[in-house]
Amino acid sequence: MSEQALSRRTVDIRSLLARHGALIALLVLVAGNMALTPHFLSWQTMSVNLTQVTTIIIVAVGMTLVIATGGIDLSVGALMAIAGAFAPLIFEGKLFPVPSVLAGVGIAFVLPVLIAGLCGWFNGYLITHFRIQPMIATLVLFTAGRGVAQVMTNGNLQAFRMPAFQVIGLGKVFGVPVQVILMILIVWAAAWTMRRTRFGREVLAVGGNQRAARLAGVPVDHTIRRVYIISGLCSGIAGLIVISINSSADANVVGLGSEFDAIAAVTVGGTRLSGGVASMTGTVIGALIIQIVRYMLLANGVPDSAAMVVKAGLIILAVALQTQGQRA
Amino acid sequence: MRQGLSARTLVVFGRYGVVFALVLLFAFGALRYDNFLGVFNLLTFLRYNSMFALVGLGMAFTIMTGGIDLSVGAVVALGSVVSAMASPYGLWAGLLAGVAAGLVVGVINGLVIVRLNIMPFIATLALMLAARGTALLFAGNQSVPVSYDSGFMSIGTDDLFGFPIPAWIALGAYAAGSVLLNFTSFGRIVLAIGGNEDATRLMGLPADRVKFLVYVLSGVLAGIAGVILAAQFGAGQPIEGNGWELFAISAVVVGGTLLTGGEGSVGTTLAGVLLLGLIFNILNFENGLGWISLSAYWQSVIRGLFLLGVVVLQAKLAAQGRTRTA
Numbered sequence: 001m002s003e004q005a006l007s008r009r010t011v012d013i014r015s016l017l018a019r020h021g022a023l024i025a026l027l028v029l030v031a032g033n034m035a036l037t038p039h040f041l042s043w044q045t046m047s048v049n050l051t052q053v054t055t056i057i058i059v060a061v062g063m064t065l066v067i068a069t070g071g072i073d074l075s076v077g078a079l080m081a082i083a084g085a086f087a088p089l090i091f092e093g094k095l096f097p098v099p100s101v102l103a104g105v106g107i108a109f110v111l112p113v114l115i116a117g118l119c120g121w122f123n124g125y126l127i128t129h130f131r132i133q134p135m136i137a138t139l140v141l142f143t144a145g146r147g148v149a150q151v152m153t154n155g156n157l158q159a160f161r162m163p164a165f166q167v168i169g170l171g172k173v174f175g176v177p178v179q180v181i182l183m184i185l186i187v188w189a190a191a192w193t194m195r196r197t198r199f200g201r202e203v204l205a206v207g208g209n210q211r212a213a214r215l216a217g218v219p220v221d222h223t224i225r226r227v228y229i230i231s232g233l234c235s236g237i238a239g240l241i242v243i244s245i246n247s248s249a250d251a252n253v254v255g256l257g258s259e260f261d262a263i264a265a266v267t268v269g270g271t272r273l274s275g276g277v278a279s280m281t282g283t284v285i286g287a288l289i290i291q292i293v294r295y296m297l298l299a300n301g302v303p304d305s306a307a308m309v310v311k312a313g314l315i316i317l318a319v320a321l322q323t324q325g326q327r328a
Numbered sequence: 329m330r331q332g333l334s335a336r337t338l339v340v341f342g343r344y345g346v347v348f349a350l351v352l353l354f355a356f357g358a359l360r361y362d363n364f365l366g367v368f369n370l371l372t373f374l375r376y377n378s379m380f381a382l383v384g385l386g387m388a389f390t391i392m393t394g395g396i397d398l399s400v401g402a403v404v405a406l407g408s409v410v411s412a413m414a415s416p417y418g419l420w421a422g423l424l425a426g427v428a429a430g431l432v433v434g435v436i437n438g439l440v441i442v443r444l445n446i447m448p449f450i451a452t453l454a455l456m457l458a459a460r461g462t463a464l465l466f467a468g469n470q471s472v473p474v475s476y477d478s479g480f481m482s483i484g485t486d487d488l489f490g491f492p493i494p495a496w497i498a499l500g501a502y503a504a505g506s507v508l509l510n511f512t513s514f515g516r517i518v519l520a521i522g523g524n525e526d527a528t529r530l531m532g533l534p535a536d537r538v539k540f541l542v543y544v545l546s547g548v549l550a551g552i553a554g555v556i557l558a559a560q561f562g563a564g565q566p567i568e569g570n571g572w573e574l575f576a577i578s579a580v581v582v583g584g585t586l587l588t589g590g591e592g593s594v595g596t597t598l599a600g601v602l603l604l605g606l607i608f609n610i611l612n613f614e615n616g617l618g619w620i621s622l623s624a625y626w627q628s629v630i631r632g633l634f635l636l637g638v639v640v641l642q643a644k645l646a647a648q649g650r651t652r653t654a
Binding site: 074131136139141143144256305306307308309312313319320 | 396398440444445446447449450451453454455456457458460461462463464465469570574577578581587588623625626627628629630631632633635636639640643644646647
């Protein structure tokens, strides 16, 4: 009897680690940094860390939904580049005449994001209509998408100064960066959708068991197309933020490697790649962990290249802990 | 409606379509451009694409087991850096160093996947970061010049019997890979794992050992590609190889290997690599003719469209196969 209780308790600790391991790790990291890294809790440090992690989190929100359906989206970085290439072309009136600067900026906020969403729809169409595996289907736009952005801009860097547009990357409301507010809104909306709406449950059903979901009357194909559209829209927004911060759009660089950063954040946050689970808070925590570890290493004089190796170890550790917890 | 196409033709087309396409594209190039069949063009083409061929071969084996290796591009970079650092001690030292780098990453990949039971996608994604970081660390964030007088560069730039040495290496690797896949128990277990891993294990076959070895193989081949890269371009390049993993996956898929594993061919993988490389070559010639002027950026657009065409075609063939058997 007591033995049983004991074994149950160890199991509890294991599953606790598996379920809340990411949060615990984040708290330990923050505490450790408060002790070790000078000025860690300063407003400036927080602001630097938050602005650096915003775009990853926004992309990772869409990626969490995609992964929850058991899919993957490798095209997000390329879609960021496409949105980033379109926006300056639009507000500088190079694509079509714009009536006024402000109208141009307004269109530049909306149209590139919609184009990225359309690309997301295309991913979903390939997956649902032709039954192509998500990884290969999104590999098409991963390859061609950045190429389209490069062809559109001839591979040139488009430098610009457009304060009205750059609000999205440089503006602040009551001292809080606009992009951080945007990120919080997106995360909140996604978390609410997953918890409170029919669509959220359908996403999990599709990821849990696609065939069963289909038999139960879940509009599987429709749901899948929608998550890829959402992922595209998120990537588009992230692309606009990146070019605003940089005051330039470089199709060769914008969003490069973002797909892997986002996937890393999602997995460290506890969303399984096999689908059926989605944890928005987990994804945010995962992205924050990766960011804080990187910052901690940089602030203590460790080069960025060594930080990459640490990040790799972190991903493996997090996922290994989760698989252990699942087995228990 | 489509009864005219027999099931047999469909199978043949599905498997060897890439070879037909390669022959067609090659014939197109030969007829349209004057110097296309010139020795210089052909040898340069082979010399350069042998690196992609090596990476693609390793990728094909991992995909046949139902896995994937995302670390290959970073391993190429690491291999090139390490071999450039060892190049003053001669050709063999450089080659060994590059192979060792690939071996180490491959062994870690294999251990993480087999022992920790982590999905190949995540494991090799992490190792991609680690290998890239190590390459940058070793190289001090800049390219590492190779020694010009130790004879190291001959592995990338010299010919043997009128044929580039890198192409010989790739050819040897594909011959060995083909034997390994088709005539050994290792090859059969590779396909068995991809078909049904649990069943393979229940049959008492050493699934874990074979899976482990597949990632070691992929790492070593990528390491050799790194050595060739350093020798060909005279420097170890820590930021090179970005996106090679996805190029290799495209080549394998274009070559008709299913991403779900359990099926695949070494020869058509080579055809897939050559086909994607040939697109770039023909684009260069087309620009040379002066009718059109497509920047190098079109290359990725065209490759993407090509990949799209192939996977849609494969999906349609697969769907037809399903309705036929149903």
